[in-house]
Amino acid sequence: MDVVSPELNSLLPDEIMDTEAIEDVPHSESDGTAVQSQASQDTSVPMETDPSVSVSTSSTLLSLKSTLSTSTATTKTTDSVTGTTVSTGGLQKHATQFAFSAANHQIILNKVASSQATEAVKSAGTPPQIIKQEGQKLLVTAIGKSGQPIFFQLPHTGSKPGVSQTAGNTKSPTPQFKVVTIGERTELKPVMASSGNQVTTLQAQQLKTVQIPKKTPASSAAPIKFIITKTVNSKGLSPQMPVSPVIQGRVLTQSSPVMTPKTITLSEPHNTNMQSISGKKIAISPLKTPSKVTVVSVASPPSSASQKSVALPVGVALGQQILAVQQSTPGSPIKVATSQTTAQNIKSVPVGGVGGSQYKTIIPLSTQPNVQQIQVPGNRFHYVRLVTATTASSTGQLSGPNTSKPVMVGTGAVRMSVPVVSAQAIKQVVPKPLPSAAQVVTTAQTQQRLIMPATPLPQIQPGFTSLPPGTVLAPAPGGSSVGYTVVPAQYVTQLQQPFATLASSSSFPASGAIQTQAKLPLNGVSAAETTSRPRKPCNCTKSQCLKLYCDCFANGEFCNNCNCNNCFNNLEHETERLKAIKTCLDRNPEAFKPKIGKGKEGESDRRHSKGCNCKRSGCLKNYCECYEAKIMCSSICKCIGCKNFEESPERKTLMHLADAAEVRVQQQTAAKTKLSSQISDLLMRTMPVVSSGGGRLPFTFVTKEVLEATCECLLEQAKKAEQSRQPQAEAERMILEEFGHCLMSIISSAGKAKADCASINC
């Protein structure tokens, strides 16, 4: 097995890398940091180092075509980097370990405290153990058809193992790849024993280092693809199940027992490929770091190689973008992957934040009902669940031929790639993030489910890049292929439009993927409260929506349906946006954190984190952020003439007025509803009833002609009675009787007409 060389970390651009997390990494020399993108330069980078897998150029080749122009950020060195690097050095505070679970085709990266857990994981043939420790784990599920092995290549514990090998194999430098660290300071220790002598270990690296895309040119939103793979081969590796070749930067799975050499060409997102992908990418929230993590899974289509990838932006504090690129059609230009693979579910990608306590969810796009949770430690992040809906068995047991096989057994390898995909086409629309109840978005065509994080989990382990609360992996476009996109829950609604656009413009079926809007309690605001107050469109004119003046930007949202001018808060200006985010975070690391949070013990549950500074509004107008948030000012407020406190008569008066107004609105709404119902009921009641069939007949049966005919009949009957000199009572009886006949005739005709209409489906 090959381990991704830890040196790739050095390749990461500063802005992408979490320097704090990697500062102790031994291999992060400056020499490797610079990756020069060489436009239009094709570089074949054989990633395979696993002995069990015919690595060398023979069987499987991965051609990496780097077309990206080097971003300015990464200009230091031009060293060729052949593989994705996972930083192994440094911070080992947490002794994070990766557990690979073959079940459900999932790979779970967990922090393992005890060595026993590691041993359990190492044991071949033993069902993979998912070790949950401290809620920090990385769960990777490949979605695909069953039987498809997933390779996950992790860096060796040793120094520069992956680099040397890859370097040997790769003649041309592959600067595109960089190490992506996921989560902050989460160390990864080698947990898995790889087949052969090599032990795949993801060492001591923060989870953040999962992948890193090279920095793309400033002008281009297309990021560099970055893949970190670790091959997990257990002794139980079945001979019939050849290990899938591991290629740097890509995750390839091979389902068929007989591995035929395949060539995979990977291209940088910068070029046209990225453009194609761009439409499928979803950018989410402001990123502290522009780095993105992409998980690529191979879809089922045997003939056509389709590769799926999920790009996860690794942000530090708040905003983070995760892009998912999925290629459904074989011919899609996006990415090329080995085709024959069984279902693999990449369920989740952990995204961590600093000290945050929220989780993100990755949702697979496949049809398989398997839903699993991935805990991604991160600051302010929510728990994210991934649901894979692949055709393969959900359990991942070896029982069925089609069922996915455990990775631990060594049947397959799981690869996790972190290519950076340019996000350009997706726009977002949604209100402030507030997550509480998980929501599921299903797309009929794609059979993909989007599950929103339920309630934020309190314990989040540090070490993962922080993503915005409620980050969710949304299904990436692509028919059968499975892809994931990590999207903040708050932006879920924003995805609707983008998805629709993507579906129409790309192979991605118009799934209308997201049906519901994330309704998460934000800042203590109830879901109902938030849902009733959708985000207002901004009206920025001078800030380009790239400053905190803009509510959209401040909330980590893209402008959508806004009235702003010269807006840069969109995917079309991703570079500028990321830069602006970075600037804001530099100025205030908590710039994107909710301003309303929990106060000190004994104080109100909700209070403004900084307090207001009102001078003239008395804190009783919406100018005041406290009042606007419907909270009272606290001791940290520096307001003058504050009237926004519990006993304030002015506040009470306002509250009463507000309550009264709300009551009136509700009453009006109820009255309207009732009136509408009454009108509808009245209309129904006025319709004639067919005696024979019991159904109602339309008014149209009593036409003018019918009335005239009826009247003529009645008059004729009256004349008849008059001519016969019948008494008045008898005349009336005869007329009424005739009226009854006429009425019966009308009803009969109507019933007949109704029957005839039904017979012809009218």
Add this chain to the structure above:
DNA sequence: GAGTTTGAAACT
């Protein structure tokens, strides 16, 4: 809808 007020954000 135009103009004013307000206070946070940005800047110096």
Add this chain to the structure above:
DNA sequence: CAGTTTCAAACTC
């Protein structure tokens, strides 16, 4: 850190 300016939302008319 304080003062000033900029900005966009809130508010008034």
